[in-house]
Amino acid sequence: MKQATLWIGCLMLLSTCVERLELDESLSGEPLLVVDGIITNANEPYVVKLAYTSSSLQTYEANPLSDAQVYITDQEENRTDLTEVDAGEYETDPNFFQGNSGKSYRLHIIAPNGRTYASLPETMPDVPSIDNIYFELDSRPYESSIGTILDEWGLQFYLNTGSGENKNAYYRWSWTETYEFTAPLVRPGQFNIPTCYQSGTQTRYLNIASTQGLSRDRIERRKINFVQKSGRKLQRRYSLLVKQYGLSERAYNFWENVQEQQENSGSVFAPPPAPIPGNVYNVNDDTEPVLGYFQASSVTEKRVFVSRSEIPPGPGGSPGGFGECIDGDPEASDYCFDCSLMIGVTTETPSFW
Template identity: 30%
Template sequence: MKSTLTLSIHHIYPNRYILYQYTLLIIICTTLLTACVEPYAPPAIESTNSYLVIDGYINSSDGSATVKLSRSVSLSSTDTPPAELNATASIEDDKGNTTLLTGDNTGKYTGGGIPINSTSLYRLRIKTSNNKEYLSDYITLKDTPPIDELTWAPGKDGVNITVSTHDDSGNSRYYRWDYDETWEYTAVYLSGFIFKNDSLIPRPYDQYIYRCWRTTTSHDINIASSDQLAQDIIDDKLITHIPVGSQKLFIKYSMLLRQRALTREAYNYWEQLEKTTESLGGLFDPQPGKVAGNIYNTADLDEPVLGYFSGGTVQSQRFFLSSNDLPNELRRFQGMEGCMADTVLMKDIKNYSPLYSEAIGEATQGPVVIGYIFTSKSCADCRVQGGTTTKPDFWQ
């Protein structure tokens, strides 16, 4: 009887039954397909090969050179590339002059007094601590036009910093920018006391650790080209975006931007590197491959060497942005989230260490001081966040 009734319903509503079957099939297939999708990381992304990375530039404006040496990490790694230390770096020209560069503990090699001649060719020579020698191709020096404008504009969720430039001669066409950014910030609490001989004394003014300035250097690739335009103009190129609520915007922010004109070959290198390192994530994104620069191992031409050596004049410009300049919707103030303060009685102060905590005030009972108020060091020492209490000379 049930079978007859079922057949009758199917006969009366055939379209509805077919629609039900198709719907069920689609749900099953969708579930299976979704369950089978797994992230795919191409082997090159996970590669742990440690190649030499070189970023070198001759500044013909003042006859100086800066070379940064490090070692590569896998594209999936979040670690900071390790610096290449104890190397020997020098600048050579085709007239036989050699200028030795001096290295520091960050892998940065610098030098001055390089004889600059517009008709000379220059190259970079490096010898690492394991006695491998690297040499760049000879390069010509390229003039860079001035920066027209370095400015900021409010966005929907933060601040956009942009640059504009042009070259009436049309000889530049290819540009690269990097920058130092500095911002002023404070700790959540003001530490008014310091430990001395297992007791607390008022903190001298010159030892205050409440206000800091932090400076960092850009690591992203900022390039642009006017090669496809009738005029050599770069208009409102986005340099960086600072999201609303960033510590950089709490008090005052400053950027020192450096602009360099590149050769077509240098631009092609940085463009390919940008695509390789910053556009990964999907099957249809550019996949990692060998990015050929102009530097090679003199004894092993097959060894991959990452980086490019170039040179020319450098144009720079600094600007400041105060929190008072921001529209109300982008203003934020430092919160106290995660920063607790506790009262510690005198007898227990010996259990507190200046390595982990700071005293921010006295705890009193009437006129009598019965202890001190403590908080964690990260909440009362601005230096913990990477800054310094020394105000920069350029700060306004």
């Protein structure tokens, strides 16, 4: 029960917020190690996050594992040490190490308590470029505050990709959106109207696919991100950066199992699903469960921009808006007049803009 029910929360907690579970009774046990690491062929620091679960299953708490020895070896036994840059977060130096497609890598961990862990060898596959990213005006249903089902209109983004070769390929996508906007209201005599920028990424949503069973490695109209028209994201200019990762078959099977548990475990009182086999293990004790996965993935990326003038005005009305900012409201928040007062916002124009 302990091992099975911890998989989903623990795999996502290292990069997301704490998730609380409401259980009838407290369950306890030895904390389990959670490993979240990836290396790619991009010239950037690679990050490995290490944490322990809480001994009680009432919360999925991230208890960082600090002061560990963490290093990566390749198929020729070349060693690259990682440096702890934050509690439980270890990084490589991009000036001295960069992954290469076609090569195999292993992760090694020596915890302060002397326990030694390693991953199975992960071979980094090639990944094709993203052919194109495009959008279509679309809607999706949502339930209003009074229980009525309404249509929410927005832009549905898609991509096309694939090598076209007669082979099986495995993919995972992530994305970052950045958008430009201004506050909707102006005070009498206000001359400073800043232009603001905000960015965000998807968190708990997994987007994976394979071409296994198809005649060739080709993926068309893969849904990536939906952006509603009613929010401020499409007010002036919108950018979507998509990263495409090539996965090994074993890594794909791992993330597919995680995705299935996310979709099927709607209640903590449901029968526990089967444990998901990762690729990290205790070198000296194969009975110790270790959660997570060390991934070696080649990566490519593509960015698109959408200006307000490119968005059809209907259906769904014109894009942009602050639903909580009403002209003439004496209690309107200050950020309704100055968007730079909003949390997570900057007035510095991004370098790629």
